[in-house]
Amino acid sequence: MADSDCYPLLPSSPGVPRLSTVILPVRRWADGGRDTWRRAEELGFHTAYTYDHLSWRSFRDGPWFGALPTLTAAAGATDRMRLGTLVTSPNFRHPVTLAKELITLDDVSGGRVTLGIGAGGSGFDATALGHDAWTPRERADRFAEFVPLLDRLLSEGGPTGVSYRGDFYSAHEVRNIPGCVQRPRLPFAVAAGGPRGMRLAARHGQAWVTIGSPADTPPGDSATGEEQGWRDLARQVERLEAVCEEAGREPAALGRILLTGFTAHRPLRSLDAFVDFAGRAGELGFTELALHWPIPDSPFEADQEVFERIAAEGLTQLTR
Numbered sequence: 001m002a003d004s005d006c007y008p009l010l011p012s013s014p015g016v017p018r019l020s021t022v023i024l025p026v027r028r029w030a031d032g033g034r035d036t037w038r039r040a041e042e043l044g045f046h047t048a049y050t051y052d053h054l055s056w057r058s059f060r061d062g063p064w065f066g067a068l069p070t071l072t073a074a075a076g077a078t079d080r081m082r083l084g085t086l087v088t089s090p091n092f093r094h095p096v097t098l099a100k101e102l103i104t105l106d107d108v109s110g111g112r113v114t115l116g117i118g119a120g121g122s123g124f125d126a127t128a129l130g131h132d133a134w135t136p137r138e139r140a141d142r143f144a145e146f147v148p149l150l151d152r153l154l155s156e157g158g159p160t161g162v163s164y165r166g167d168f169y170s171a172h173e174v175r176n177i178p179g180c181v182q183r184p185r186l187p188f189a190v191a192a193g194g195p196r197g198m199r200l201a202a203r204h205g206q207a208w209v210t211i212g213s214p215a216d217t218p219p220g221d222s223a224t225g226e227e228q229g230w231r232d233l234a235r236q237v238e239r240l241e242a243v244c245e246e247a248g249r250e251p252a253a254l255g256r257i258l259l260t261g262f263t264a265h266r267p268l269r270s271l272d273a274f275v276d277f278a279g280r281a282g283e284l285g286f287t288e289l290a291l292h293w294p295i296p297d298s299p300f301e302a303d304q305e306v307f308e309r310i311a312a313e314g315l316t317q318l319t320r
Contacts (some may be wrong), residue, residue, distance in 0.1 A: 016283040016318045019311065020047040020290045022086055022259070024056075024300070025065040029073055033065075036293060037074040040081060043311040045199050047082035047114060049290060050072065052217045054092060055124045058299065068101050075109035086259055086290060087209065089120030090139070090146045092129055096171050099153035102186060103176050111181030116209055116257075117150075118191030119143035140196055142168045147190065147200050154185035185297045189257055202247040207255030207288070210236055212263040225264030230280060233258070237284050257288040261300060267291070267310075268302040274310045275317045282318065 021040050027033040040048040052067035071083045083105075088098070106113045119139045120126065126133035134142065145166045152162050157176030164171045180186045185245055190201035191209035201208040213232035237256070244251040260267055267277035268291065281289060291310070294302040 001035050012039065015279075016315060017258075017278060017282050017286050018288045019044075019278075019315055020045040020049060020082075020257075020288055021045045021293050021311075022049045022051070022290050023293045024059065024295060025050050025067060025070045025210045026059060028063070028071075029065075033070070034077050037077050040293070041078045043308060045081060045311060046288065047084055048078075049084045049086040049114075049116060052085040052088040052116075053123075053125050054128050057123065059206055060124055068105060070145035071113070072108055075105065075112065080112075081125075082114055083109055084114035084189070085116045086189070086257075087116035087152075089118050089125070090142045091120035091125040091169075093146075094173055095146055095150040095169055098162070098173075099150055099157065099176055102154065103180055106180045106182060109181075111186075113182070113186045114189055115186055116189040116191060117147065118209070119197060129256045143197065144200065145169050147188070147204050151185070151188070151204050154180055158296075167307055189255065191259075193236065195239060195243055198243040199247060200243045201240070201254065202249040207257050208240055209257045209259060211261075212236070212265075229263040229265050230284075232263070233281075233284055252285075255288060256284075256286045257290060258286045258289065259290045261292050268294075268307055270306060271309055271314060271317075274314045278314060279318055 007264045023036055023040065025033075027036065037048060044207060044293065050067050050070055054063070055064045067085055067088070071085070074083055102113065102115060105279035119142070120134075122133045126165070145168050149164055149166070149169055152164070153171065153174060153176055154160050157174055157179065158160040159175065159177070161173035161175045162171050163173055187206035189207035189209050190197065192201050196260055198208065210233070212229055213236070240254075240256070241251040244254060265277055267274040278289060291307070292303050294300060294307050
């Protein structure tokens with residue numbers, strides 16, 4: 001598909017990324033869940049994402065709802081804001097069934113869905129279906145099959161159907177009529193930290209997603225840790241651009257999403273901290289920043305008032 005046919009993400013002002021949020025599915029819909037998604041739209045976020053896990057880390061022993069039903073409900077509660085996953089993975093998904101659900105969600109939302117997709121990890125999702133966790137190599141091999149097949153199922157599943165037999169996934173005369181509202185399909189935002197995943201982003205993605213390099217970043221919010229984080233991000237961007245050029249893809253045509261909250265950077269400390277963070281991210285070519293909606297007593301705890309002020313005022317200060 002074309003670089004940006006159906007991905008209205010690249011910002012109109014160079015160096016000024018769009019601002020999105022991630023709403024974890026931890027609240028009952030009638031007990032604050034619906035209100036959070038509506039508030040996100042009121043605050044003007046470009047996209048509201050949610051994690052696509054069966055459960056996740058410290059939230060495993062508490063409420064955690066399904067991503068795609070949550071996004072379907074959010075589509076009915078909002079009108080303009082884009083919706084998506086950060087990220088879906090092969091850990092418990094199959095391309096055939098996932099494609100059908102995504103086409104339905106894209107239809108219900110009126111064409112507002114972005115699929116964030118990654119190779120998955122070794123957490124709870126990796127063993128919930130009763131098998132051993134896949135090795136990093138097997139995750140990468142599965143991902144390399146998963147993404148191209150899902151691409152075909154979403155864009156080619158007309159009357160003749162899609163058939164495929166690979167090492168991990170198969171499809172037989174699968175029809176997905178009428179297809180996505182967004183043409184030729186809904187956009188992919190491919191999460192990748194290394195060259196192999198980045199090649200998938202260059203070939204099939206309308207955006208690339210990173211969380212930085214948490215393992216190499218000193219803990220805390222010290223200036224040393226933050227500067228190391230920026231160096232790590234700069235190296236990732238350099239690798240991405242090299243991979244795009246090798247694949248014949250114009251690097252500037254690929255959106256770049258920075259999912260915050262996993263490095264030493266603390267952009268939610270204050271409005272000024274966010275403006276500085278967003279400015280430096282924009283200088284590296286990031287086109288979208290995703291901030292976690294605050295959750296008390298969690299790794300994503302933050303001052304709600306500061307968060308909403310950042311949403312309302314943060315990016316306008318970069319354009320002055």
